[in-house]
Amino acid sequence: MEHTANDTLDFHETTEESLKLEVASQWQLMWWKFRKHKLAVISGIIVILFYVVALFCEFFSPTVPTTYLDVYATAPPQRLRLFLDGKWFPHVTGYRGERDPVSFRKTWEIDYSTYIPVGLFVHGDPYKLWGLIPGDLHLIGPKNPGDPFYLMGADMIGRDVFGRLIYSSRISLTVGLVGMVISLSFGILLGGISGLVGGAVDNIIQRIIEILMSIPTLPVWLSLAAVVPIDWPALRVYFMISIILSLISWTGMARVVRSKFLALREEDFVMAAMLDGCSRGRLIMRHMLPSFLSHIIASITLWIPGLILGETALSFLGLGLRPPVVSWGVMLQDTQKVAVIARYPWLLAPGGAVFIIVLTLNFLGDGLRDAADPY
Amino acid sequence: MVATHTTQQVAPELTMRSDDHLLEVNHLKMYFPITQGLFSRVVGYTKAADDVNFYIRKGETLGLVGESGCGKTTVGRCIVRAYEPTSGEILYRDPDGGVTDLAALEGKEIQPYRKDIRMIFQDPYSSLNPRMTVFQVISEALRVNNLASGSEMRDRVEYLLQRVGLRPEYIQRYPHAFSGGERQRIGIARSLVTNPKLVVCDEAVSGLDVSIRAQILNLLEELQDDFDLTYLFISHDLSVIRHICDRVVVMYVGKIVEVASGLDVYVDPKHPYTEALMSSVPVSNPRARDKGTRILLEGEVADPSNPPSGCYFHPRCRYAQQLCREQAPPLKDLGNEHYSACHFAEELSLAGVRMV
Numbered sequence: 001m002e003h004t005a006n007d008t009l010d011f012h013e014t015t016e017e018s019l020k021l022e023v024a025s026q027w028q029l030m031w032w033k034f035r036k037h038k039l040a041v042i043s044g045i046i047v048i049l050f051y052v053v054a055l056f057c058e059f060f061s062p063t064v065p066t067t068y069l070d071v072y073a074t075a076p077p078q079r080l081r082l083f084l085d086g087k088w089f090p091h092v093t094g095y096r097g098e099r100d101p102v103s104f105r106k107t108w109e110i111d112y113s114t115y116i117p118v119g120l121f122v123h124g125d126p127y128k129l130w131g132l133i134p135g136d137l138h139l140i141g142p143k144n145p146g147d148p149f150y151l152m153g154a155d156m157i158g159r160d161v162f163g164r165l166i167y168s169s170r171i172s173l174t175v176g177l178v179g180m181v182i183s184l185s186f187g188i189l190l191g192g193i194s195g196l197v198g199g200a201v202d203n204i205i206q207r208i209i210e211i212l213m214s215i216p217t218l219p220v221w222l223s224l225a226a227v228v229p230i231d232w233p234a235l236r237v238y239f240m241i242s243i244i245l246s247l248i249s250w251t252g253m254a255r256v257v258r259s260k261f262l263a264l265r266e267e268d269f270v271m272a273a274m275l276d277g278c279s280r281g282r283l284i285m286r287h288m289l290p291s292f293l294s295h296i297i298a299s300i301t302l303w304i305p306g307l308i309l310g311e312t313a314l315s316f317l318g319l320g321l322r323p324p325v326v327s328w329g330v331m332l333q334d335t336q337k338v339a340v341i342a343r344y345p346w347l348l349a350p351g352g353a354v355f356i357i358v359l360t361l362n363f364l365g366d367g368l369r370d371a372a373d374p375y
Numbered sequence: 376m377v378a379t380h381t382t383q384q385v386a387p388e389l390t391m392r393s394d395d396h397l398l399e400v401n402h403l404k405m406y407f408p409i410t411q412g413l414f415s416r417v418v419g420y421t422k423a424a425d426d427v428n429f430y431i432r433k434g435e436t437l438g439l440v441g442e443s444g445c446g447k448t449t450v451g452r453c454i455v456r457a458y459e460p461t462s463g464e465i466l467y468r469d470p471d472g473g474v475t476d477l478a479a480l481e482g483k484e485i486q487p488y489r490k491d492i493r494m495i496f497q498d499p500y501s502s503l504n505p506r507m508t509v510f511q512v513i514s515e516a517l518r519v520n521n522l523a524s525g526s527e528m529r530d531r532v533e534y535l536l537q538r539v540g541l542r543p544e545y546i547q548r549y550p551h552a553f554s555g556g557e558r559q560r561i562g563i564a565r566s567l568v569t570n571p572k573l574v575v576c577d578e579a580v581s582g583l584d585v586s587i588r589a590q591i592l593n594l595l596e597e598l599q600d601d602f603d604l605t606y607l608f609i610s611h612d613l614s615v616i617r618h619i620c621d622r623v624v625v626m627y628v629g630k631i632v633e634v635a636s637g638l639d640v641y642v643d644p645k646h647p648y649t650e651a652l653m654s655s656v657p658v659s660n661p662r663a664r665d666k667g668t669r670i671l672l673e674g675e676v677a678d679p680s681n682p683p684s685g686c687y688f689h690p691r692c693r694y695a696q697q698l699c700r701e702q703a704p705p706l707k708d709l710g711n712e713h714y715s716a717c718h719f720a721e722e723l724s725l726a727g728v729r730m731v
Binding site: 024268273275279287290 | 455457486489490493494496497498501502503504505506515516519520549562565
């Protein structure tokens with residue numbers, strides 16, 4: 001300690017608690033702050049659950065989406081009961097269908113005398129997990145394959161709405177992500193150039209952004225849907241369109257990135273790093289990018305709901321995905337008639353799923369955004 | 376250092392006016408373009424530094440004072456080459472005796488000099504990256520210049536932390552764990568990590584609490600002796616300048632109005648602007664307080680993009696005459712290292728700070 005020029009500052013007692021805070025990195029501080037946002041944490045868990053279910057939808061669904069039992073068309077949801085006469089016996093009750101003699105409409109009544117035993121990890125419809133691994137194990141399903149098991153009712157031709165909902169989540173939750181990655185890279189790249197280079201380049205990029213932002217997307221979608229070859233599979237068509245659309249939807253991200261770079265360029269610590277002799281690349285990657293990476297992650301979370309809503313809306317209108325692809329929007333096509341909604345309201349279940357995931361993603365995004373700048 | 380030698384061979388031999396000058400700033404101009412419209416047409420220039428001349432001796436502390444917006448920070452940033460000067464020379468004497476014009480260097484050529492001329496920033500909060508530990512912040516210059524690595528780098532950072540009065544154990548903490556004064560000590564350690572010759576202190580204590588200011592000033596003085604440093608001390612705070620500076624340069628609207636050594640600038644100002652500045656220094660003795668004549672300047676500081684004719688100070692000067700409106704005064708040598716840019720520097724008898 002003979003070097004100490006003046007007294008070492010003994011400014012505060014270092015408790016274990018404060019030490020933990022003082023050596024905490026950005027991500028730790030963010031996590032601590034995020035953790036306090038209860039709604040965001042719960043939403044985060046729900047979002048993760050949705051994506052896990054989407055990833056293993058073959059296993060979580062009691063059926064495969066092509067299975068149908070036409071005798072049970074438009075059957076209402078069954079209630080899952082866990083006990084029978086005070087004993088553990090998970091089951092659903094059977095149906096008794098009758099045709100109305102006047103309107104010839106099929107009406108369903110619950111048959112309390114038949115019980116369909118339900119089990120976990122049952123063997124049912126065979127499937128291939130991710131199209132690769134064959135299996136027939138389902139998380140939940142009737143113990144005797146072929147028994148009716150409609151937790152969310154059946155659709156117009158007797159397919160299980162619950163199972164199709166789970167399968168749909170895979171498409172609906174992921175189909176926009178490729179487009180998003182493209183727009184994100186475009187946005188960060190062009191926004192970064194715009195903010196860092198400035199001058200005429202900035203001017204040109206900003207004017208291009210303004211032009212692109214003024215293009216209405218729905219007519220573009222309409223015409224693109226008409227242009228792509230008719231013999232393409234529906235999923236590829238949708239991919240193509242979302243990729244083309246991502247080429248014009250990077251503008252918002254580009255503006256965010258540009259403004260961040262403009263603000264950071266004036267920061268003293270960036271100038272200090274430049275005077276330390278940092279190269280341009282190091283200045284950006286090491287000193288500037290970490291300052292707003294968390295903001296980008298938060299805005300991605302707030303972006304995904306838009307993609308999900310977009311898919312649902314376009315498929316509902318018949319412009320996006322088409323059967324046999326199953327997505328929430330495709331499923332909702334069945335509910336285009338008011339009469340259908342009035343009679344078979346359970347067909348709106350995909351709307352509920354959209355509602356929950358969009359809401360939770362927004363809460364999660366809000367929490368992330370609040371935590372994104374812990375300083 | 377290869378780059379240094381090649382530039383010296385190509386450039387004509389540069390010399391300084393005196394052997395003990397570490398830095399000479401000659402006719403330095405820094406004009407910022409004012410652009411307008413869609414195509415960024417240049418409609419004018421903000422003359423933040425307009426024909427600035429001064430020198431810094433080895434081992435001294437040169438004060439640079441003036442109001443906000445007078446261009447003192449711009450001059451500092453030109454010297455550390457954060458800005459590229461519009462024209463002029465910034466001559467720097469290498470440790471091996473050669474003279475280099477820093478203003479003429481481009482791109483990577485500046486790199487070897489970045490470690491010799493360092494900067495301490497005003498705001499201790501924004502000048503430290505909140506996402507990097509103290510160690511990362513201080514060692515960055517060593518790392519990018521390949522000056523040290525591994526345990527050698529760690530030892531150097533710990534040693535400097537100790538020298539600026541912080542515990543070496545704080546090395547893994549993030550800046551948010553420190554107070555303003557402590558952060559400024561970290562900033563000082565960062566500037567010293569490369570063993571610099573010249574340190575530009577840009578309002579280095581202005582952002583600090585008054586009680587901390589004296590500590591940091593004393594620390595800077597100690598470090599100056601121990602590390603053989605030369606300071607360019609930029610400040611608007613006259614009491615701070617008086618405390619630490621050997622010579623003082625006074626700036627007004629991008630131009631130097633007075634240069635004086637020692638306490639001359641305080642007790643014997645030779646420019647009406649300096650006189651007005653000195654009359655604004657608070658008097659600590661309450662009995663002497665009301666005897667002073669406080670000169671309240673009329674009008675606003677001149678617009679550096681549209682300065683007045685003649686002497687820039689004439690619209691606010693109470694001694695202004697016809698000559699002042701027509702002709703810009705040169706910086707005249709009044710002897711004894713005292714320079715003033717006033718036509719009537721010799722005739723006027725101006726009041727300084729009463730040393731009570």
